Amino acid sequence: MTNVDRPGSGETLAELSEIAVLERIFPRLPRSSATLVGPGDDAAVLAAPDGRYVVTTDMMVHGPDFRLAWSTPNDLGWKAAATNLSDVAAMGARPTALLVAIAAPQHLPVAVLEGIADGLRECCEALAPGCGVVGGDLSASETLTLAVTAFGDLEGRRPVLRSGARFGDVLAIAGRLGDAARGLRLLFREGVSDDGVPDARRAESLRQRHPHLVSAQLRPEPPVALGAVAALAGATAMLDVSDGLALDAARIARASGVGIDLDPVALGADRELALGGGEDHGLLAAFPAEATLPEGFRAIGRVTADPGALTVGGVPNAHTGWDPYRGWDGHAG
Amino acid sequence: MTNVDRPGSGETLAELSEIAVLERIFPRLPRSSATLVGPGDDAAVLAAPDGRYVVTTDMMVHGPDFRLAWSTPNDLGWKAAATNLSDVAAMGARPTALLVAIAAPQHLPVAVLEGIADGLRECCEALAPGCGVVGGDLSASETLTLAVTAFGDLEGRRPVLRSGARFGDVLAIAGRLGDAARGLRLLFREGVSDDGVPDARRAESLRQRHPHLVSAQLRPEPPVALGAVAALAGATAMLDVSDGLALDAARIARASGVGIDLDPVALGADRELALGGGEDHGLLAAFPAEATLPEGFRAIGRVTADPGALTVGGVPNAHTGWDPYRGWDGHAG
Numbered sequence: 284m285t286n287v288d289r290p291g292s293g294e295t296l297a298e299l300s301e302i303a304v305l306e307r308i309f310p311r312l313p314r315s316s317a318t319l320v321g322p323g324d325d326a327a328v329l330a331a332p333d334g335r336y337v338v339t340t341d342m343m344v345h346g347p348d349f350r351l352a353w354s355t356p357n358d359l360g361w362k363a364a365a366t367n368l369s370d371v372a373a374m375g376a377r378p379t380a381l382l383v384a385i386a387a388p389q390h391l392p393v394a395v396l397e398g399i400a401d402g403l404r405e406c407c408e409a410l411a412p413g414c415g416v417v418g419g420d421l422s423a424s425e426t427l428t429l430a431v432t433a434f435g436d437l438e439g440r441r442p443v444l445r446s447g448a449r450f451g452d453v454l455a456i457a458g459r460l461g462d463a464a465r466g467l468r469l470l471f472r473e474g475v476s477d478d479g480v481p482d483a484r485r486a487e488s489l490r491q492r493h494p495h496l497v498s499a500q501l502r503p504e505p506p507v508a509l510g511a512v513a514a515l516a517g518a519t520a521m522l523d524v525s526d527g528l529a530l531d532a533a534r535i536a537r538a539s540g541v542g543i544d545l546d547p548v549a550l551g552a553d554r555e556l557a558l559g560g561g562e563d564h565g566l567l568a569a570f571p572a573e574a575t576l577p578e579g580f581r582a583i584g585r586v587t588a589d590p591g592a593l594t595v596g597g598v599p600n601a602h603t604g605w606d607p608y609r610g611w612d613g614h615a616g
Numbered sequence: 617m618t619n620v621d622r623p624g625s626g627e628t629l630a631e632l633s634e635i636a637v638l639e640r641i642f643p644r645l646p647r648s649s650a651t652l653v654g655p656g657d658d659a660a661v662l663a664a665p666d667g668r669y670v671v672t673t674d675m676m677v678h679g680p681d682f683r684l685a686w687s688t689p690n691d692l693g694w695k696a697a698a699t700n701l702s703d704v705a706a707m708g709a710r711p712t713a714l715l716v717a718i719a720a721p722q723h724l725p726v727a728v729l730e731g732i733a734d735g736l737r738e739c740c741e742a743l744a745p746g747c748g749v750v751g752g753d754l755s756a757s758e759t760l761t762l763a764v765t766a767f768g769d770l771e772g773r774r775p776v777l778r779s780g781a782r783f784g785d786v787l788a789i790a791g792r793l794g795d796a797a798r799g800l801r802l803l804f805r806e807g808v809s810d811d812g813v814p815d816a817r818r819a820e821s822l823r824q825r826h827p828h829l830v831s832a833q834l835r836p837e838p839p840v841a842l843g844a845v846a847a848l849a850g851a852t853a854m855l856d857v858s859d860g861l862a863l864d865a866a867r868i869a870r871a872s873g874v875g876i877d878l879d880p881v882a883l884g885a886d887r888e889l890a891l892g893g894g895e896d897h898g899l900l901a902a903f904p905a906e907a908t909l910p911e912g913f914r915a916i917g918r919v920t921a922d923p924g925a926l927t928v929g930g931v932p933n934a935h936t937g938w939d940p941y942r943g944w945d946g947h948a949g
Contacts, residue, residue: 326768338662342763384675424759
């Protein structure tokens with residue numbers, strides 16, 4: 284694990300020119316098969332064979348969104364790619380390319396950026412083969428910040444919006460519910476020093492004891508390939524579950540002018556965490572009742588006729604989603 | 617002028633929900649005529665009628681890249697759009713859409729984000745009609761940071777790269793040279809308090825005395841529409857002059873395997889600033905000797921046979937470009 288808090292981490296950004304930094308990062312980045320003109324010019328040019336393209340952007344900021352005491356640079360690159368790939372998948376598209384802008388303190392070791400590049404590559408290779416980095420920007424900032432933009436190809440399919448769910452549809456999810464929130468809760472409880480400050484050694488020990496839960500938070504593996512699969516299977520609505528199942532299911536209900544009733548049994552033992560835990564990055568989709576659910580999806584509810592209503596086993600639910608950073612004091616970590 | 621340093625600036629981000637903030641910003645943003653699916657879903661979908669699209673991203677960070685004591689929020693939005701639009705134009709493309717990610721301190725007045733949105737809209741309307749904001753992201757950060765991604769349509773043309781200049785071509789520029797650097801030099805000299813800290817009142821007074829130079833730095837107007845015009849006129853190579861004419865001309869020379877000889881007379885009286893001043897955001901292009909230069913371009917040199925050489929009136933030049941922030945101490949502003 285590379286950790287910027289440790290001394291002896293090698294050359295810093297301030298010691299190298301921007302060109303020298305880029306030369307160390309570029310070879311580590313994944314290549315995009317959609318590239319017509321790659322990095323090095325004023326802009327990149329990408330292929331859009333079906334005449335449309337999907338775009339989304341997501342920023343990660345040190346402090347509110349991650350802590351270098353908990354995440355390795357590789358984790359950061361991985362998560363920055365994964366969350367954006369998941370948004371592309373949720374449209375029913377196949378991710379094709381990323382742009383990556385990084386603002387970093389001058390005293391940051393170059394090894395941190397190399398680790399981020401490795402994480403971006405490993406994530407693309409694992410979750411979206413053929414997707415690569417086609418450009419970016421490198422800036423100075425007192426706050427380490429990653430802004431990733433992701434692109435996708437609909438391959439001739441119509442995009443799957445939040446607004447297409449119909450009365451009678453089955454609601455299904457790909458991915459696990461609540462694990463990312465469980466991992467974050469563990470980190471806040473046991474990954475901190477006695478003073479409550481995020482602590483690299485305790486987080487590492489936690490990761491060895493609860494690898495699955497800590498990874499769900501720091502290195503999520505959204506079912507990116509299932510986005511296109513769901514679209515082909517006839518999904519009427521879909522989104523990336525990032526703010527908790529209840530809040531995100533309510534978004535589909537509102538956008539589609541329908542209601543959603545969740546099956547309490549399908550939510551498991553810790554229903555509150557399944558409903559309210561953030562950053563799951565699963566795919567929540569509605570399918571026609573007669574459709575065969577694609578492998579990887581399991582039914583967790585059904586679409587009702589009551590516009591905007593969210594119920595669990597028929598009982599109204601007013602869950603507003605869980606803010607994982609309400610405890611963040613703006614300095615720790 | 618909205619200025620965050622002044623008290624009484626109204627509601628802060630912390631006092632409103634993210635949804636409430638977005639509701640105040642959205643109506644101010646420009647619409648994109650390429651939009652198939654706009655903001656509000658996991659991702660946007662854009663039209664790419666010619667089967668390709670141009671993408672570029674650029675980050676602006678409070679401190680190294682701008683200071684709220686000097687730039688109004690409207691200026692920031694304008695410049696964030698303008699610099700990205702210029703990169704799209706430099707490929708010979710027409711800008712179609714922007715994604716805008718903003719990370720902002722919780723104590724920031726919402727009016728600042730409204731001002732940024734106004735600046736984005738005014739810039740698109742003025743420099744790239746039909747280009748609009750199709751999505752984005754809002755994050756918390758101690759450092760105000762804007763990351764803009766811009767998209768463009770080649771409209772059937774081949775992209776104009778840095779690498780296409782040929783021996784015998786005429787080198788021409790659209791836009792002025794050195795004014796942005798002059799404006800920044802004035803701001804550093806006279807837009808600061810007696811202690812050298814960027815000062816809003818002195819900057820405003822400077823803006824009234826030197827509106828053209830201060831605007832060239834804080835609110836640049838790159839000749840965006842001339843990118844497509846240059847491509848149609850047969851430009852063999854083109855780039856956005858952001859790091860100083862000498863450095864950027866040398867980039868064309870290196871990428872094209874040719875030399876470039878600049879005409880000393882065309883560089884004007886302050887040759888050093890014309891060669892080394894950054895952030896001009898003009899378009900530097902090479903045209904075949906027999907081509908008619910499009911209106912807005914003026915010849916400033918010619919392409920020679922000496923690979924990678926940059927000369928001025930035949931005399932070698934080793935200008936490395938000017939770093940406008942070498943004086944930045946990491947805290948002022």
